[in-house]
Each structure stands twice: as C-alpha cells, then as structure tokens.
Amino acid sequence: MIKQKKKGLYLSDRPPLTPLKTILLAISYILLFAYVFVILWPLAQIVLSSFNGSQSQYIRIGGTYQFSFKHFKFLFEEKPFLKWVINTIVIAVATALLTLLFVSFTGYAYSRYRFKGRKASLMAIMLIQTIPTFVGIAAFYTLHSIISAAIPGFSRQMFLVLIYAGGGIASNTFILKGYIDSISTELDDAARIDGCGNFQVYRLIIMPIVRPMLAIIALWSFIGPFLDYMLPSIILGDPEQYTLATGLYTLINDSRNMHQPAFAAGGLLTALPIVILFIALQKQLVSGLASGAVKG
C-alpha cells in the first residue's frame, strides 16, 4: 500500500526524464568520471611513487612496491630542501604582504578618488600586463644593478619579491578596484561624519568589507612563488637560494641528476604550506559580508 503510493508520487522538481534524456544523462556521467580519472590518476601515482622505496631515478608504473620514506630522506639530506622551503616561504610571504599593502592603497585610490591621469594610468597598467614577464628579463637585470648600486644590501631574493609583487599589484589593483566600486560611497561619507580620516575610512570600514577579496589576493600572491621555476632559476645564482619549484626542477631537468620519485615527494610537500594557508584563510574567504550595507 505504502509502496504503491511512493511509486505513484513524483517528487522531484524537475520534469520526468524521457528515455533520450536518460541516455544523455548517462553519457554525461561517464564523461565526468573519465575526467575525474584523468585528474586523479596521475595525482595518485605521484603520491604512490613518492612513498615507493623500490623506485630510484625514474617513476615506473607497475613493478614492485615497497613503502619507505627514502625519497623524502633524500630531499632533506642530499638536497637543501629545507632551505628551499624556507626561501620560498619567505619570498611568498613577503610577496603577499607587499602586494596586499600596495593593492589596498591603489585599489582604494582608483575606486574613490578622481585625479589627473586616472584613466590613462589604469589603461597603461592593463596594457603592461599583456607583456609576458619573461620578456622583461633584460630590464630586470639592468634594474637590479641600478638598485643594488644604490642600496648595497639589496639581495637577489628581494629583487624577486619586487618582481612578483609588481606583477601582482598591477593585476590585483583592477580586481580590488572593481570590488570597492561596488561598495556604496555613502558608507565612506557616513564614516567621515562619524569621525574617520581618509586612512581610517579604509582601515575601519572598507578593508573589513573587502576582506574576502584581500584573502584571495593574498592567497594568489602567496602561491605564485611556489609555482614559478623560471624566474628564480634565472635571477638567483646559488642553488642554496633557490625556491622550491626551481630546486625541484633540478631533479628532473637533466639525466645525470634525474630523481623523479624525489621530485614527486617534493611536490607533495610543496602543497602543504598552501593547504595550511588555505585552511587558515577559509573564514575570510567566505564572502557575502557586503550584503545588507545599504537598503535591502
């Protein structure tokens, strides 16, 4: 009796499936599973290989499996892996902080103030963005020699931070400006009447509202140095100064030093700081704070 009733009632919000639609649905599921497989399979191989003690230079699929921390040990003992981690984190944190600081000012200024050359400079920033960083290498060298002549303690790592932050500031200024544009200027006015100066308006009112956006910008600027292997390998001379990506790259870029499982192990460890930061910022990333500011 009850079963019959259940069968007779169609409770889904969507119209019932026709046979053709059932087939299409099945196909899309198959495609999705294939896609997941394509992504997860190599990842699984990386995880497996990094713990496989029976592999040496190359990652081979199949063969014997012997669980060990051999490759991790190799990284820490034979290679300056810890140094790379520290280098990368220092550079990443410095980049993120510098980017946040500057983008806060530029984004706010471009959104709230009308000044001469506002449009032109915005356009210029956008156009410069289209030139790949790599092309700038020659300019970077010249710049570095100029700056280090003026400031003796200016290291190559600091220079790397400047390059990363410079790129980040340009592109993120747009994003933050757009976000601040969507906040009613009456909030600024209200804050001004309540006793805020220009800087306080940003710090006490605008910044808390754009926090999700700032968290994303921080995250992206932080991740950047983890992913880029090319610039550090050109700008930093000493392998001791290398960042993770560049350091790990030395493990696979020529056959004499080839050590693929260790590369996989390093890759795994690289993900850790990013994941930690992501978890730490999760609360900030939740947006929707701005709703309810002005009439609903």
Added chain:
Amino acid sequence: MKIQLNNIGKKYEGRENFTIRNIDLEIDDKDFCVILGPSGCGKSTLLRMIAGLTSITEGDLFFGGKRMNSVEPKDRDIAMVFQSYALYPHMTVYENMAFSLKMRKERKSVIHERVLEAAELLQITEYLYSKPSEISGGQRQRVALGRAIVRKADVFLMDEPLSNLDAKLREHMRVELVRLHQSLETTSIYVTHDQTEAMTMATKIVLLDQGKIQQVGSPTLFYEKPANLFVAGFIGSPTMNIFRGKIKHGHFLSSEEDFVIEPKAKDRELLKPFEGKKVAMGIRSERFIAGKADKNAINVKVDVIEMLGKEQLLYCQFPNGKECVISEPGYFEYAVNEEHNFHLDIEGLHFFDEETTERIN
C-alpha cells in the same frame, strides 16, 4: 546652532552649469528645516555641502557665526542619516551605533549608556547584536537614526530617510522624528521630495527648483501664500487648481471667457497694474462652495469621484473640457456625470503674473 548660508553655489567638476547657485538661507537654532524639491534639483548637493562631504564652489557657510567652508566633516559636530542608511555591514547594530563615539574616544561606560538609551528610544534593543543584513528595512532605518542620535550633535542632517519605508511606517516615523527632534533640541535639516513630509514636519520649508530657492517659510505660509506658480503647484494635495485668464475691468476673466470672478477689494487694488494683462488664478479644492450664487459661480460636470471618507474629491469638467478638482464633505451626495453649481470663495484666491509666474496678492 544657527546655520547660515551666504550666496552658496555648487558646480560639479565636468558640468557646464552650476547645479545650485545663489543660495541664501538662515536656519535658526532648534529649527526643523525641510529642504523640499523635485528629484534632481540639488537637495542632496546642498545637504552634502552643509555636511562637508562636497566642497562649496562659491559662497560661505557659517555654523553659529563660524565659517565652516574648509572644516572637515568630522570636525563639524554634525550627525547624518543617509538615504540608503549606509550601515556598516561588518559591524553589529551596537557597534554601528557606538562607532562615532568610539572614534571620538569616549569612555566605554558612556558609550554603552548612550547606545542603550538610543536603542530604547527607537525600540531596537532586541537587535543590538544582529548584523544589519539580519534585520528588516524599517529596523535598519531606526538603526541609522540611532547611529545619528547617540552623537548628540548640534546639527542633525537627514537625506530622505523615510523614502524606503512603506506608507504606514512612514506616517509613524514622521511623528517619531518630530518628537525626536524636540527631545534632542538640535537643529535639524531634512531633505525630501515629498511635500506631505515637509508640510507635516517642518517649522521651516525651503523649496528648491532648478538650482534656486523658490520660497522659504512656514508650512502655513507655503499653503496660504505660495510665492509663485511652481510653489502653488508643488505644495498641497490635491494640487491647486490654476485657471489662465486676464484682468478686465478689475475682474478676472478666464481665457475661454466662460466665467468671471470678482476678487475681494484688497486683491483688486493689487491687480490694478495688471489690467488687460495675462494672469493666472489659483484656488485650492476646498475653496469651492457648493450651491448656486449670482457671482463667481461655475457650472461643471462631475467626471470622477474619489471618496476619502471625511471628504470627497470631485474631478470635474467645464463644458469646454477644462478640468478642476473640488473637495466637498463626504456626506454630500454626488454622482458621476451630474452637473453641479459651485461658487468660489474669494478669500481663497491666489493671483499670479503669467509672465514672471510671481504671486500678485
């Protein structure tokens, strides 16, 4: 605090003309001054100049005799309620209300006391720890008011604070606001485009149009002696009836020559210079008296009846199609398409010069 505007004007960057200009105005201490005008006439601009949020292009602004043109908004001792409420979304209601006091480094206990006091007055105690996004529009509006009153500022500025509320709540808040103003003993400046709000709340109305002040005065003055045709048409509901015509032998003759009005002696004196000239005559709907008379009489056909209970509005037509609105007590019996006789109360006539649109009598 007495507020004085001397020949104030504002020209926005990139605009060709002044948005408002030659504004001379004096707002006395404890006045409830309503700045009234149609949308886009520059009311908000004027208010923002008083608040210091927009720069003053020309002229001088004085607060209690002190020139304020270049004083920062935070140093002007003002509180403001914005059209969109502008509550800080990341703060609770309590923090929103406490913010201005915190910025002024008040003691914690003083802040707490003032916030609770204001919350009680506005009946928002229950929501003190909610975020603005979690409360209704009407409650947000109260919070915005609360945020302004905790300051106990000398000048209280409001920019259409009631425009987002429903009719019932608006009516209620009108009274509340006036009460609030009286209990705070501040000088209030209130911007609106709603003439009802102006008439019911103001001690002084400033009517703006096209960047100029059209008239300043008490609500009664606005109703009984509108300074020009624009004011006459803007103030009062239903809108004043305006008839075009000319003066002939000291009498007002409508332009279709379908009726003649004999003004009272005082008006006739004032109308003398307009003999033969074009003049507009205004009369409010309640100044029509039902019944036949041998002078100043009209005969019209009732077109539409709006029954309001205590009175009814008769939208009538003259034989030549000209329209007028007449209000009569609700218990009189009228029906659509009936013809009726009315005569005009000559005490309630307004005469305007057609050329300058200025008031004559």
